[in-house]
């Protein structure tokens with residue numbers, strides 16, 4: 001056993017309100033620079049939808065992730081030699097228009113326009129060329145379905161759904177969408193890293209953050225195509241790759257990442273997961289049906305004495321082990337089994353996890369009036385027993401979070417519904433009847449667990465949602481410098497501006 | 503002649519010294535600037551036609567030059583049979599034209615694409631023009647002064663060797679026609695420009711990718727080295 005620690009984020013999709021506060025917090029902090037205008041290290045997509053960059057999940061085109069052929073794990077993008085041959089031109093690399101042409105407005109026009117009969121307007125200009133442009137698309141063009149069904153039905157995840165379900169999803173009274181916030185997944189088997197010819201990308205062992213060494217990046221841009229989530233971006237001005245850094249400067253000083261910290265819906269949780277590095281990359285070398293189980297088995301129980309012993313042997317501090325024991329990530333992923341990785345079939349073993357959203361109850365139109373499809377007294381139990389009636393098809397969620405494997409989604413939705421039903425009876429009726437208890441049993445849970453899920457889902461405080469261990473950077477600094485001298489030197493040094501090389 | 507001394511002794515020595523010294527300095531102290539500055543994200547259609555033909559054509563020809571310089575005898579041996587000579591010359595010319603088409607498309611792309619212009623530095627233009635002259639003169643020489651693959655070895659191999667020995671024999675190149683001289687001088691200028699431009703990416707071609715492990719993990723907390731350091735300091 002080779003125990004390592006990982007900072008992981010949980011996204012509770014049932015709580016996301018699609019406000020994009022997270023994206024703005026991230027943008028203001030990290031990508032409000034020349035060459036990075038079009039980058040959204042954190043973005044929020046409406047699902048069904050095509051996402052950002054448009055149709056990023058279409059791996060036939062973008063060639064992201066790994067392919068398991070039964071014997072070997074290969075990059076979908078290239079072989080080693082093939083990669084070197086394609087340095088001069090790399091066909092699967094998305095073009096800027098797959099994201100969008102970044103734009104701003106000529107605000108000076110508002111002040112400098114000559115006196116006239118009309119109000120002056122600020123025309124849109126491209127942030128690349130500075131020329132006037134017509135805005136044709138943006139990073140969230142299909143937000144809330146974009147007022148049309150055009151975008152949603154190009155969602156690659158819909159393709160495997162039966163035609164009848166797809167048609168049903170388009171009917172007005174059936175229309176449904178949810179939000180999908182995405183950052184870099186800081187994978188355990190990152191394809192971007194494996195595809196980089198220069199070896200400029202690396203994973204930090206102590207917390208699993210995947211970073212690009214800008215000094216080693218040579219603009220070969222293979223990572224951009226190889227990342228199946230399209231979360232490595234090419235800075236067109238400096239000619240270097242950039243990606244989400246999981247706000248490591250914030251984590252190292254005990255603060256939650258900007259996206260998590262600012263999240264209005266409080267959908268995000270941060271915590272340490274312990275994993276067994278010896279199981280990599282074999283974890284990804286299983287059939288699609290076994291992926292979720294294999295993925296969960298890499299994550300270790302932080303209370304297991306054996307795990308604790310080998311964590312200590314690997315130099316993981318006790319504060320990190322306690323932190324892993326308190327971790328909301330551990331609870332949601334492993335203990336309660338509610339959180340799943342996004343697109344595990346890309347086989348990068350992503351380490352950010354999602355709790356799938358619940359659906360609104362199905363309604364029908366009768367004599368021009370909307371009516372719920374089930375009787376009032378049966379409402380709770382009906383949906384619980386008839387998951388196939390859910391407005392967000394289980395198959396669709398499975399395509400997103402479990403490689404199409406519905407049996408991984410059903411227990412999660414049932415447990416969440418059970419929690420909801422239990423808590424409703426408890427708070428509205430004040431009593432829990434036998435039927436509800438039987439239902440909990442049926443969902444594979446019990447009152448204690450359900451109450452704990454309820455508590456962490458609905459009202460965690462800052463310290464419960466973000467369990468961030470002490471990084472003790474001073475011990476790392478000791479490796480090359482006297483920490484006190486280092487502290488005194490802070491602010492005195494030379495920084496080379498990130499200018500485009502000659 | 504004084505001009506021959508300037509262009510074939512002083513210029514190459516300066517150019518190569520610059521290339522080595524500045525190249526090393528830049529790789530160590532300004533590593534962020536060392537990149538191939540791809541602009542594929544901004545424009546890809548013209549790049550496809552330009553970049554592939556240019557790179558493959560030019561790299562092959564450059565390697566052929568290098569080969570002829572280091573192993574002249576084998577080239578002469580090969581050329582001793584006429585059909586083999588024609589084959590070699592024709593291949594060279596074809597590759598030259600291939601690269602020439604590439605550089606023309608790349609130049610056209612630089613000037614016609616607004617987005618590419620947004621990232622174009624003056625040095626980019628200098629590099630493109632130098633490469634353009636180099637390929638154009640190369641093609642002209644190959645077609646006007648036959649057969650380059652043979653006379654090249656008897657003139658330039660000794661010349662380069664004399665340069666390496668610091669006993670430059672400029673008499674070898676002095677009688678050459680101006681077109682060939684231009685080709686060579688242009689090359690020396692390219693060498694001088696090399697460390698200051700994007701050309702430096704040539705020497706970062708990542709051969710190590712063929713054998714490096716797929717995944718790279720780095721410990722920030724260098725516990726071991728920290729311990730070593732403190733014991734060395736007697737703490």
Ligand code: SF4
Pocket residue numbers: 015016017018019020021022023044179181262263264265266267
């Ligand atoms: S800030 Fe939170 S609730 Fe708002 S879009 Fe982002 S993840 Fe969703």
